[in-house]
Amino acid sequence: MLVYQSVLVVSVVQVVMCRADVSLWPRPSPSWTPVAGRVLREALTGPLSGHQVMLMVDDGVQRSLSLDLLLTGLTSPTVLLHTTTHNTDNHFTTQQLPTAQDVLLVVVGTGSPWLLWSPPGWLSPRVVLVLVAAQTCSARKHFQSPLLQNTPSVALLCLNHKPQTPEYSTYSVMTHLPLSANPEPVSLGTWHPNTFMTLEHIFPDQFQDFGGTALRATVSIFDKPAVFQRDDGEVDGFSTRILAAMAYWLNFTYTYNIPEVAVWGEYLENGTYTGIIGDVQRGESHLAINYFALTYQRSQDFDYSVSYFREGFGLILRDPPPLPHWQSILYPYTGVVWAAVCGVVILTTVAYYFVSFRGIRLSFIISFLIVFQSFLSQNVNQVPRVWVSRGLLGLWLLATWVLRVSYTSNLMAFLTVPTFQPPLTTLVQLADSEFRLCMVNYGEFVPEALATSSHPILARLGAKMDLVPSAEHLPFMGQEGCMELVIAGTHAHVDAYSFVLLQYSDYDADSQVYPLKEQLYVGSQVFFFTKRTPWKYKFDIGMRRLVEAGLVLYWYTEIMQEETHNPKVRESRLPVLSLSHLQGPFLLLAVGGGLATIALLAERLLHPNTTSP
Numbered sequence: 001m002l003v004y005q006s007v008l009v010v011s012v013v014q015v016v017m018c019r020a021d022v023s024l025w026p027r028p029s030p031s032w033t034p035v036a037g038r039v040l041r042e043a044l045t046g047p048l049s050g051h052q053v054m055l056m057v058d059d060g061v062q063r064s065l066s067l068d069l070l071l072t073g074l075t076s077p078t079v080l081l082h083t084t085t086h087n088t089d090n091h092f093t094t095q096q097l098p099t100a101q102d103v104l105l106v107v108v109g110t111g112s113p114w115l116l117w118s119p120p121g122w123l124s125p126r127v128v129l130v131l132v133a134a135q136t137c138s139a140r141k142h143f144q145s146p147l148l149q150n151t152p153s154v155a156l157l158c159l160n161h162k163p164q165t166p167e168y169s170t171y172s173v174m175t176h177l178p179l180s181a182n183p184e185p186v187s188l189g190t191w192h193p194n195t196f197m198t199l200e201h202i203f204p205d206q207f208q209d210f211g212g213t214a215l216r217a218t219v220s221i222f223d224k225p226a227v228f229q230r231d232d233g234e235v236d237g238f239s240t241r242i243l244a245a246m247a248y249w250l251n252f253t254y255t256y257n258i259p260e261v262a263v264w265g266e267y268l269e270n271g272t273y274t275g276i277i278g279d280v281q282r283g284e285s286h287l288a289i290n291y292f293a294l295t296y297q298r299s300q301d302f303d304y305s306v307s308y309f310r311e312g313f314g315l316i317l318r319d320p321p322p323l324p325h326w327q328s329i330l331y332p333y334t335g336v337v338w339a340a341v342c343g344v345v346i347l348t349t350v351a352y353y354f355v356s357f358r359g360i361r362l363s364f365i366i367s368f369l370i371v372f373q374s375f376l377s378q379n380v381n382q383v384p385r386v387w388v389s390r391g392l393l394g395l396w397l398l399a400t401w402v403l404r405v406s407y408t409s410n411l412m413a414f415l416t417v418p419t420f421q422p423p424l425t426t427l428v429q430l431a432d433s434e435f436r437l438c439m440v441n442y443g444e445f446v447p448e449a450l451a452t453s454s455h456p457i458l459a460r461l462g463a464k465m466d467l468v469p470s471a472e473h474l475p476f477m478g479q480e481g482c483m484e485l486v487i488a489g490t491h492a493h494v495d496a497y498s499f500v501l502l503q504y505s506d507y508d509a510d511s512q513v514y515p516l517k518e519q520l521y522v523g524s525q526v527f528f529f530t531k532r533t534p535w536k537y538k539f540d541i542g543m544r545r546l547v548e549a550g551l552v553l554y555w556y557t558e559i560m561q562e563e564t565h566n567p568k569v570r571e572s573r574l575p576v577l578s579l580s581h582l583q584g585p586f587l588l589l590a591v592g593g594g595l596a597t598i599a600l601l602a603e604r605l606l607h608p609n610t611t612s613p
């Protein structure tokens, strides 16, 4: 039993056990105690039934009241936290602590119960109901305690003591609107199980109106399209538009703290963060609206909203150099088609050669020339007499006509549009390629995550990562370092997908680069709030509505279109057909002319006396 008194006991309530425990202090109890016990039971069997309830009885109550009476007949399974010491964090590992307790029911007496004023770190219920088992109820003071300030829904049950007839004492339900103009406790009426049948009755939305509260956010304005500054100084972005919509809906104002040097923030060994998210952790800023992806570590140290966007890190590569122009005469057909065409020419030659045996016998060379000349749009000057040869040649002429048309039209296309080696599309291809990776060192988790990844492809990419310092005095904050390497064709630039695309557009280099189709670490973008922000759930509701209505995507698309170059500018960059594009055909003409000249000379030398017919 002594153990029970010195440490916290977590156990499923066995009323019997409580009795044994409580019987250590047999004390006379005030005559209204049965009322408190009844209200407690009614709450547990009424609105709280079906919820995971954690019951906590303050030491003060145990000394002045008979817990025995208070808990008589309590049958619903509840986790009881029973303690005589504050030092709960030291006694329990997380495994031993009750999990998923969404409702905390606290029975307090007089004084300042430690649970309300210094709640242990692991305790973060969604709902707290405080039953004051004392004649005086300092509601305003209780509502100011850290536990109640940090919980989304709180209510107090205060005794209306009737000195003459204490057994007819009643309880009233008190709540407060912490952010409204008047944060005084408000009574919701006298407790009766039929009036307060559900949680919603006891806990009306306490954050319907933020009453013009001023929220602060430290932002980086170098975060297009999420947050950026327009030329007229206005801060815009699809994240800030979400915040503006929330401010309108919830009636709050917001100010931006825009530091000269805004880093996202790293996680330090001692559990603190630097940068924008560090400000949120310390409570200097209420929320972080920049492009922040949800990571496990951040999810442990912050409250976070629902996701409003999904995106990963893009990899920007230089367009592969165009293939040499003179090769363009070969592009219309792929290798296989070229091989097939050669095969068909040979096959037809052989067939024509054998078919010609029926009439005037032709040499193999002549057969070949007849077959091949139609291929080059040359006239057939003698129609064969034999019908089989005639039919074969007719079919062949038709086939070569189709081939010629397809070749010529493809050639025209290939002459005008520059041809490239196929771009990379997957991370595997990138890992196999010569490209190294480049990223600006502003505290993003990517370089470290890649370097320590157990995934072979990611680890190989991590080994190729080069970091360049961020440079606040430069127009692109140090992104220039990576951009130059990308334009030089040695590196792939890693950064938030939309952001880095827009950077190249601003850098006027978007026509020279392309993003890898596959993205790295696709994740959920969220707003981060200081841990235990009680009104965070209102942002969840509002942001989910904005996402589902399509507004977030609409704002994103609008900003992306506005900020990338006008498509008309791109059109004017289309190449003009020049002599250099026709290198291939001219080369072929020269080769053909040269061969013809050699043939003519050879003929003249070998058969000097022959005259043409």
Ligand SMILES: *[C@@H]1O[C@H](CO)[C@@H](O)[C@H](O)[C@H]1NC(C)=O
Binding pocket: 180, 181, 209, 210, 211, 212, 251
């Ligand atoms: C917003 O809050 C202010 C300040 O408390 C209040 O005067 C105003 O009525 C509220 N607006 C709305 C629409 O509730």
Ligand SMILES: *[C@@H]1O[C@H](CO)[C@@H](O)[C@H](O)[C@H]1NC(C)=O
Binding pocket: 268, 270, 272
């Ligand atoms: C954590 O470490 C950083 C840097 O080492 C230091 O600046 C900061 O004060 C430390 N914070 C705490 C709470 O110890």
